[in-house]
Amino acid sequence: MTLEWDSWTLGETRYLPALAGWHESLFTIGNGRLATRGSFEEPRTGERRATFVNGLFVHPEGDTAVLGAVPDWTRVDLAVDSVPFTLDVPPAGFQRTLSLADGVLTRTVLWRGPETGLARIRFRRVLPLDRPHLCALELHIEAMTAPIALTLETGIDATVGSPTRPAWVPVGQDGDRSNLTASYRSIDGAHDLEVTARLAAAGAVTLIADHAHPRWRTVLNLDTGESMTITKTASYRSSHDGDTPAPLPDTGFDEFAAGSKRAWSQRWRQCSIEIDGDPEAERALRFAAFQLLAAAPGDAAGAGIGAKLMSGFGYRHHVFWDSDVFVVPYLTVTNPDLAANHLAYRYRCLDGARRKAAGFGRQGAFYAWESADSGDEMTPAWTRPPHGEPVRILTGELQEHITADVAWAAHHYWRWSGDDAFMSTSGAEMIIEGARYWASRVDVNDRGAHINGVIGPDEYHIEVDDNHFTNRMARWHLRRAASVVRWLGAEHPDAYHRLVTKLGIDTGEATRFDRLAGQLVLGAQRNRVWEQFSGFFSLDVVDLEAVTPRTRSMYDLLGESRLQKVDVIKQPDVLMALAMLPAARRDPDVARANWDYYAPRCDHGSSLSLPVHAGLAARLGEPEEGYRLFRRAMGIDLEDSMGNGADGLHAATLGGLLQATLFGFAGLGLDRSGPITSGGLPEHWRTVGFTVLWRGRPHDMEVTR
């Protein structure tokens, strides 16, 4: 109702307070290191204002790391004829556009207070993609109908920005009429942060040296028809990433925007995607790519990609499998440097994963279900819903498939990039250490090898035995580890010997991986349908189609304990194996039987569920059904159909839409000669065109119905 799209802009022309929190997420801008939510410059009732520095986690809540908002650079308090400017007073005009071409967010407001003249107030902001430590804001004000007196205050504000309490304690400040530096220590004492700002403004500027909100104040008068422009730049320097930015340059906003545009143009060349016949889907995919690129660190020392990207406080910015499975494969084929950066993050987390495995008395590496800066497990043990009793969270302990997911992402990256330097060092180490975890984890008895007491992708069923997906991924992982060891020995003897020394690989390890993979059971099969876990086929049957209409999940409706006993699943689980492993869908009758059985049982209670189903439906020869699911998936962020948009965007949905298009509808894959497609497009998609990188070379792909 409120969004207005153009090919390269997301816009809105009305301000509806009820949707403002979600729109703050939608209008997030970022450059991989910094991101700022689309919160307004002037304070707004109910705002969730935030700027994030990627990877700068603090520990204000005991052991759980949180990516808290850093002190804010965007706040502007403006008064027109002494009346505070706020959209809590309905404006006479409002327009906001996010330019996907350069990452510039522009907001223009026509406004007047009671008895004041009419002012046009335009804000522009950008986090230049080519200068990841920098922020730039421009404010242009015009007196439209009468002279107006303006008072403006802006600085660096540590009083706002976190849903709970500020993560940063001011420890010093220094400034004059055009420069300001404020220093902070994180609330846990672990990090230092320095924020520098620079102001270029007409009029008499004074500095208010407020402890938590040092700011400039300027007062000036505009005659009718007159206007004025203020430019503010800021930079964030933190101890966690050793970034030492150059002094703030004395350039205008347009120059920052132009530099950002050049950098974005390069990214867009790599992310080009055209869908002849469906401009709506094309725009949704472009928006998805924009937010992935805005959140993906541009350097290998950066953080991982969070489940909410850089767009909100949800999940404390923790990294889940959402990134490895739903984002990294897309980045791999379009921007492999960004995929590699995420995998470098996973490699830096390997010691944390080793600590987690050791904590369970096992070998190798068990990746964190929720990962922050160290790679240690960050899943909270309990969650406290707004109403009702605290709920115990077991995903951090039991959702073990994460380890295979990371290996899968690394292997996918290697296949496409041909980056042997990666695989022969960090890639192999992650894969082998993960395989060792599985080897120490399985229980072998006379009926085979088992993995008991896990949570699969379907989080509605907890502590289940022989989850088909987990076992199949573990089997895949063990076999890949064996082949990587053999490949290293044959092709990269130096790297092999370094790893042998470092990890203590013995000559029989690859063989043991293979043997164990062969022993791992995949569970029961009935009429070609794999049993999701041992006992699933005996659960009470719920006719999900009959529980309509629903906007809340079956978890909300039935409660956790009842849910254990019924055959409703949160998200694809057996079908997830089909989606991730081509071998699992090789037999079309088996694939079809599992689709027919599991798709109607799926609650789509996770944001990643719909795009996976969409892509898989296309793979199974049902592109129209796939499109129907794809369209619903588009609504998760673009219509806030899950109702949690204010918490941030959904990385797995946005990446999932792109992946459903490339790997699902267009059927993108690899054979020995390079990228191939085998697509089944929905009827109204006449052509899908995109470019992928294979071994560093671009390949233009075009799929026609």
Added chain:
Amino acid sequence: MTLEWDSWTLGETRYLPALAGWHESLFTIGNGRLATRGSFEEPRTGERRATFVNGLFVHPEGDTAVLGAVPDWTRVDLAVDSVPFTLDVPPAGFQRTLSLADGVLTRTVLWRGPETGLARIRFRRVLPLDRPHLCALELHIEAMTAPIALTLETGIDATVGSPTRPAWVPVGQDGDRSNLTASYRSIDGAHDLEVTARLAAAGAVTLIADHAHPRWRTVLNLDTGESMTITKTASYRSSHDGDTPAPLPDTGFDEFAAGSKRAWSQRWRQCSIEIDGDPEAERALRFAAFQLLAAAPGDAAGAGIGAKLMSGFGYRHHVFWDSDVFVVPYLTVTNPDLAANHLAYRYRCLDGARRKAAGFGRQGAFYAWESADSGDEMTPAWTRPPHGEPVRILTGELQEHITADVAWAAHHYWRWSGDDAFMSTSGAEMIIEGARYWASRVDVNDRGAHINGVIGPDEYHIEVDDNHFTNRMARWHLRRAASVVRWLGAEHPDAYHRLVTKLGIDTGEATRFDRLAGQLVLGAQRNRVWEQFSGFFSLDVVDLEAVTPRTRSMYDLLGESRLQKVDVIKQPDVLMALAMLPAARRDPDVARANWDYYAPRCDHGSSLSLPVHAGLAARLGEPEEGYRLFRRAMGIDLEDSMGNGADGLHAATLGGLLQATLFGFAGLGLDRSGPITSGGLPEHWRTVGFTVLWRGRPHDMEVTR
């Protein structure tokens, strides 16, 4: 964001309280005599619940007639395990669909209160198009997960329904466990109203004989999986239309729906419109036709068509030129019986128009700018904005073009229908009496005949002299009156003599009409551009394009007195003459020059402005520009882009969209052989197909790019 369209349904799957008032207007159902807003059955905070009986005006505010809401038939108070059912508690699921095929509104809610079982609650309601005195409601409740105890109360509620105070005073009631009759007197003592209801429900029903809200109460228990259905019917009998409905039939909801569907099918055959290439526009036009048909009285004794149709409290349901100029021409070519009914209403108002003319010391008939039941002027003399001083309203006294607009609608209807019986009686009488008004109104001096001190369509400029539109329409009106008099004399001598006797027509009257028409000035012309009124070219120039972005009108921004002095216009004025009178756009250079001059000066401050511009742009060979305006016009009701959707839908917008399509893009017109098209479709409209009636015979039209 929230609306979900299918070809024949308008739906929504989320309940957003901030949009609920507007959605109450959107989901209005009606059968021409009765209409019920899409307010919920159960009370909702902020609701504007209303059922209207068309034409049943009361006078609670002094002289101004108001179509107040009648006592409500829809209210259902439901408690699940003693917890009141309300969507103020967010539901677990919500779906509402309005079926345009039969007028059935269905709402299904999955709901549970704290600690209660889950219930599926489905309401269906219909105002059968074939039984204009009847209402039917069905409630189906199912216990989904646990046994539930239900308490249900429903009856006839005179305590709710008006924005100010109830218009109806209870004077008596009688009932038993399945029948209920309540009698009311209007607050002004002028009308009686009897509401009868009938309930078919399981369980122990008791009657609560509350004075203002007599109602049944039933209590029953549902086991898990059990459901129950309640059917309620109601009828409204009022003294104003002498309707004496049959006793309430003892039939189920499905039968009412089936009867309604048969009647709607007949209407839809006449309103079929297909746009190959733009399903969104096609659906918008179907919705527009639905709401016009739901509000247009099906019998000649009915009321007129209100500016808000039957969908809200805005404008007190008064009838403006919106109906004559923006709705009746569409109905004329698709459902001429409904156009004729509106003209019959205008004819019944002729005495009121005579009284208004006489009140100004003039001859003939001066139609009311705001018309209710009697035809007397109902425009309030003052309006009181929420903030600020009262504002004097002069439209009722000065917006004289209404008289020509009614004549124009009557003449348009006659040309298309060939209904000589109408034109030779009431049509001619309205046209001649209107022409006599103009004859007594103009001031003749040596430079010609003038009409001074009027308001044209552009209500931003008040009390202007020689308004081009008014003068041109008066000239057209005088000439048509002359030709109608001559036609009558030549073709229908009996009718002619009856009129001569009744109206005292003398032999020179037609000649005097013609002579006066020739004397009427059309104002100055500069570079082919007509001056909107004497002095318009000297007004201060405002660059409207520069006052962006705007969501509020220039009236709001500049204020009434400043607006008088600048060249911003509220809505088409000179361009309105071009839109209504083909002769005015015969010279393409003149048409183009006026478009180029006036279109950029238009504020679109009226809901009728955008569709007129859209259709005219298409007529002038600019279909893409026309479509851009058309798309914006679609947003007025379907996106609430003017922000006043809760007050009701906009008849002139909805009719205007249909008319822009038929008469604009498709270029529908008449020549001697019948309907012709000369369309210029926007690029993405491959084909537009529709059916029109000409002289009682259907003509299938198809326009291809």
